Amino acid sequence: MSKYEAYAETRGSLLGLIKTLSEGQLTTPVPATPGWSVLDVVSHLTGVARSFATGKFEGAPGPAWTDGHVSTRKGRSPAENVEEWDGYLAAVEQAINASTAGAMVNDIWCHEQDIRGTLKLPGNRDAVAGELCVKSVRAVPSQVEGSGLDVPTVVVDGVVMVDGAGPTLTLEGYEASRMIFGRRSAAQISAMNWSEDPGDLVNNITIFGPSAVDIFDD
Numbered sequence: 001m002s003k004y005e006a007y008a009e010t011r012g013s014l015l016g017l018i019k020t021l022s023e024g025q026l027t028t029p030v031p032a033t034p035g036w037s038v039l040d041v042v043s044h045l046t047g048v049a050r051s052f053a054t055g056k057f058e059g060a061p062g063p064a065w066t067d068g069h070v071s072t073r074k075g076r077s078p079a080e081n082v083e084e085w086d087g088y089l090a091a092v093e094q095a096i097n098a099s100t101a102g103a104m105v106n107d108i109w110c111h112e113q114d115i116r117g118t119l120k121l122p123g124n125r126d127a128v129a130g131e132l133c134v135k136s137v138r139a140v141p142s143q144v145e146g147s148g149l150d151v152p153t154v155v156v157d158g159v160v161m162v163d164g165a166g167p168t169l170t171l172e173g174y175e176a177s178r179m180i181f182g183r184r185s186a187a188q189i190s191a192m193n194w195s196e197d198p199g200d201l202v203n204n205i206t207i208f209g210p211s212a213v214d215i216f217d218d
Contacts, residue, residue: 004096006128007105008089013124014112018042018078025119026078032114032183032215036070039081041111043073046085052101053091106133110181117217125174133177137161140180140205147204152194168195182208183215 001009018026018038026039033041047069051057059065073081095101109129116122124130140162141151151164156176170193171179178184179192189202189210203210 001128002097003099003102003105003132004093006132007092007096007108010105010109010112010124010127010129013127014042014045014108014115015082017112017116017121017123018082021078021119028118030114030118031213032117032211033111034212038115038118039076039078040070041115042078042081043076044069045108045111046073046081046088048104048107049085049088049092052095052104053088105129106136106181109133110177110183113178113217114183117215120218122218130174130177133181134173135161136180136207137176139207140164143207144201144204147200149199149201149204152198152201152205166201167198169193169198170195178215178217180206182206182211183217184211185214186210188214 021038027037030036030038030041033044036044044066047066050069051060051065057065059068092101092104096104106129109124109127110133112124113130116124134156137154137156138161140154141164144151144164144166150166151162152166153160153164153168154162154176155168155170157173161176175184175192179189184206186202189205190198
């Protein structure tokens, strides 16, 4: 399966879920994306697709970029967002397959899990996009670099993905993917299966930093 096919598979799963949600569910705040509702997350994903389709990245990758995705689509229905998003898919496919937009695959799967966790509707955890997210654990050394801390060893589903001089963290794939993209708090990361106290590593091993609040996906 190509990266774009993984993106399309996850998009289909997410939009299939969105179609079943009530107005109350669509307006539910999503803890992993503070200030955004479920529908706002869909607006963000639509905005990301627009950026990669048009090459317009005003304010990227900071809050001005992501918040613009949401603010410019306030008041829209899910169907209106999907209609706009559909119009970008050919360009998105080209960008992902050209390896200029691979992060979109990680992004859409992470946000699907954010929504499912918020609504307690787990699913699509074993998607190819999720497997690709797990590989991002290999970014741990670059996150720790400059902190003065030893890089930990990270073992995922029995496979050593990072071989460092620091303490060993052992976990399964889904938790690894959620942790590396900042979907677990420092306290939650500290409570994972470490060989010894990880100390400040918990604040230095995720790509976006740990969540400010505990996030539970079930």
